[in-house]
Amino acid sequence: MSIATELEKAPARRQPKKKEQLGWLEKTLGGIAGSIEQAVFTEEHSRKDGWLQRRDPRAKLGMFLAVVLAASFSNSFWVLAFLYLLTLVAARFSKVPFDFFVKRVWVGIPFFAGIVVLPSIFFTPGDRPLALHLGSWVIGPSLPGLVGAVVFVTRVGVSVSLAVLLVVTTPWADLLKSLQALHVPSVFILLLSMTYRYIFLFLRSAVDMFEVRKSRVVGLTSGNEQRRWISGSVGNLMNRSFKMSNEVYSAMLARGFSGQIRSITTFRMTGRDWLALLLTISLAVGAIIAQRFL
Numbered sequence: 296m297s298i299a300t301e302l303e304k305a306p307a308r309r310q311p312k313k314k315e316q317l318g319w320l321e322k323t324l325g326g327i328a329g330s331i332e333q334a335v336f337t338e339e340h341s342r343k344d345g346w347l348q349r350r351d352p353r354a355k356l357g358m359f360l361a362v363v364l365a366a367s368f369s370n371s372f373w374v375l376a377f378l379y380l381l382t383l384v385a386a387r388f389s390k391v392p393f394d395f396f397v398k399r400v401w402v403g404i405p406f407f408a409g410i411v412v413l414p415s416i417f418f419t420p421g422d423r424p425l426a427l428h429l430g431s432w433v434i435g436p437s438l439p440g441l442v443g444a445v446v447f448v449t450r451v452g453v454s455v456s457l458a459v460l461l462v463v464t465t466p467w468a469d470l471l472k473s474l475q476a477l478h479v480p481s482v483f484i485l486l487l488s489m490t491y492r493y494i495f496l497f498l499r500s501a502v503d504m505f506e507v508r509k510s511r512v513v514g515l516t517s518g519n520e521q522r523r524w525i526s527g528s529v530g531n532l533m534n535r536s537f538k539m540s541n542e543v544y545s546a547m548l549a550r551g552f553s554g555q556i557r558s559i560t561t562f563r564m565t566g567r568d569w570l571a572l573l574l575t576i577s578l579a580v581g582a583i584i585a586q587r588f589l
Contacts, residue, residue, distance in 0.1 A: 345389035352473035365579035
């Protein structure tokens with residue numbers, strides 16, 4: 296085979312690698328923006344006519360805190376399973392899709408919670424049915440450690456499920472306003488509101504910057520050029536974010552902002568809201584008491 300033939304085939308072998316680098320960056324930015332837009336910034340489920348959607352946001356926040364505290368104080372797997380069953384029932388009557396709700400929680404929770412609790416499985420004293428004896432060393436998971444790990448992962452799953460259910464059934468603005476009932480500082484609520492509004496804006500700006508560059512570049516670029524463009528784009532995006540924050544704050548001051556968050560939504564607790572709140576608190580207290588007998 297001649298040298299000319301090798302030179303003709305060389306660019307064809309390098310081209311997919313460079314295209315793959317560009318495709319990875321494009322898919323990463325687009326995937327992050329699309330996931331946040333679909334999972335956080337859309338309020339499709341909060342506009343449905345479900346059981347939780349009809350409750351006052353302050354009542355839902357109190358219900359959420361009661362069940363989370365019950366799950367935090369519980370060391371019984373059966374009590375946690377009962378609380379999770381109540382969460383699934385509430386999600387069903389709130390018209391939240393089952394697969395959407397379960398996947399949002401249990402796809403990553405076992406992995407991340409398992410990493411945290413993994414050392415306790417081996418260092419907790421107790422019976423070790425699958426122990427490996429290496430001289431004076433006994434290596435293997437202990438039975439109390441495995442039980443504690445299952446309880447810990449279940450507790451995390453219940454708490455995250457409750458948080459997801461609260462967010463998807465409550466508009467973000469109403470959820471932030473309900474925090475005022477707990478006397479949360481206005482600065483904290485304002486930071487959450489601004490973060491919610493602008494994190495997706497800057498992610499979308501990053502995707503737009505990549506699309507503009509892609510439309511203006513003809514041919515292939517080297518890895519060093521791509522890395523220089525990425526670092527420069529990150530710096531440009533940070534500069535734009537600081538500039539926009541100053542402009543937004545100046546516009547807020549010009550329109551009479553004095554540090555107090557105001558909303559046009561008016562909350563009113565009805566009898567059903569009070570009944571749902573009292574029932575949830577009663578179930579949470581009952582779960583804490585029941586775990587002492589299990």
